[in-house]
Amino acid sequence: MNRTLRPSDIAKQLGISTSSLRNYEARGIVPPAGRAPNGYRVYTYEHAAYFECIVAMSPGFGMEITSAVLSMLQRRELGAALWMINDAQAATHEDKLVLEKAVELLEQIVSEKGGNANWMTIGEMSAAASIPASTLRYWEDKGLISSTRNETNNYRLYDKFQAVKVWLLKSTQKTVYSGDTVRLKQSIGNLPSGDLQALQSLIELARNALLQRNREQLRGLHSLYRLCTVLTL
Numbered sequence: 713m714n715r716t717l718r719p720s721d722i723a724k725q726l727g728i729s730t731s732s733l734r735n736y737e738a739r740g741i742v743p744p745a746g747r748a749p750n751g752y753r754v755y756t757y758e759h760a761a762y763f764e765c766i767v768a769m770s771p772g773f774g775m776e777i778t779s780a781v782l783s784m785l786q787r788r789e790l791g792a793a794l795w796m797i798n799d800a801q802a803a804t805h806e807d808k809l810v811l812e813k814a815v816e817l818l819e820q821i822v823s824e825k826g827g828n829a830n831w832m833t834i835g836e837m838s839a840a841a842s843i844p845a846s847t848l849r850y851w852e853d854k855g856l857i858s859s860t861r862n863e864t865n866n867y868r869l870y871d872k873f874q875a876v877k878v879w880l881l882k883s884t885q886k887t888v889y890s891g892d893t894v895r896l897k898q899s900i901g902n903l904p905s906g907d908l909q910a911l912q913s914l915i916e917l918a919r920n921a922l923l924q925r926n927r928e929q930l931r932g933l934h935s936l937y938r939l940c941t942v943l944t945l
Contacts, residue, residue: 716746716754725760726767736766741779743786761935761942768935772928773800781936790945797933804925807883811918814879818911821872831869834859841878848878856881856901876911877903883918887925896921 719730734753736742742762745753755763762782769778777800784793838845851857852868857877859868870878877900887893896917903910 716748716756717760719745719753719755722755722760722763726763728763728767733763736763739779740786741766741782758942761939765932765935765939769932772925772930772932773797778932782939785939785943785945788943788945790940797936801929803886804922804929807886807922810879810883811915811922814876814883814915814918817872817876817879818908818915821876822908831860831871832875833862834868834870837870837875837878840875841882843878843882851878851881854901856897858905873905873908873911876915880911880915880918883922887921893921 719733723730723733733755737745737753742759745755745759748754765782766778769781773781777796781793781796784790784796832840834845834848837843837848848857848868852859857870857874859870859874861867862869880900881897884893884896896914899914899917903914
């Protein structure tokens with residue numbers, strides 16, 4: 713298991729560049745490489761397992777969590793690493809529950825045959841969705857949601873359609889940054905008010921994205937287990 717490997721072979725196998733390998737090493741995500749007599753880096757199967765884990769884990773967990781977990785493994789802190797992974801998976805499940813709330817609200821609008829006149833103030837919306845009012849104002853400034861104004865006190869008011877969008881946006885907050893996430897948020901912002909069919913389609917997109925994250929995390933866990941086996945943890 714201690715036979716050395718060339719950086720180019722590892723990079724080719726994982727579909728990344730050798731500069732990425734050097735970058736991961738410089739960031740301390742993998743143990744330092746050995747050096748050949750000519751000064752070139754040489755890696756072992758242990759290094760290869762670390763690199764494989766980075767590539768497999770980062771799509772589902774993000775680089776921040778991936779880096780922290782692999783740093784813990786270098787220090788042989790397996791328990792702390794596993795609890796961090798557990799917390800990340802719990803967050804994915806929480807996003808599933810948030811998305812189910814969006815579905816529930818949409819079903820209420822449909823069952824009420826377009827009844828969408830139940831208004832919530834920004835404070836009520838903030839409390840209901842456990843989202844800071846500042847975040848709601850930010851989303852509104854970015855055109856992702858919209859509100860009307862109370863004629864008496866000028867407070868922001870949100871209807872159920874906008875509430876669905878709020879829950880939908882909340883379900884993406886912990887998602888690993890990707891082009892799909894950006895496009896979903898743009899689609900939410902461009903959604904015509906009252907278009908229930910389009911809103912349903914966006915919920916399905918969010919549900920599929922959440923399922924994909926679940927799959928990517930499973931793939932990452934498989935590589936993490938392989939790394940722990942190599943490290944005999």
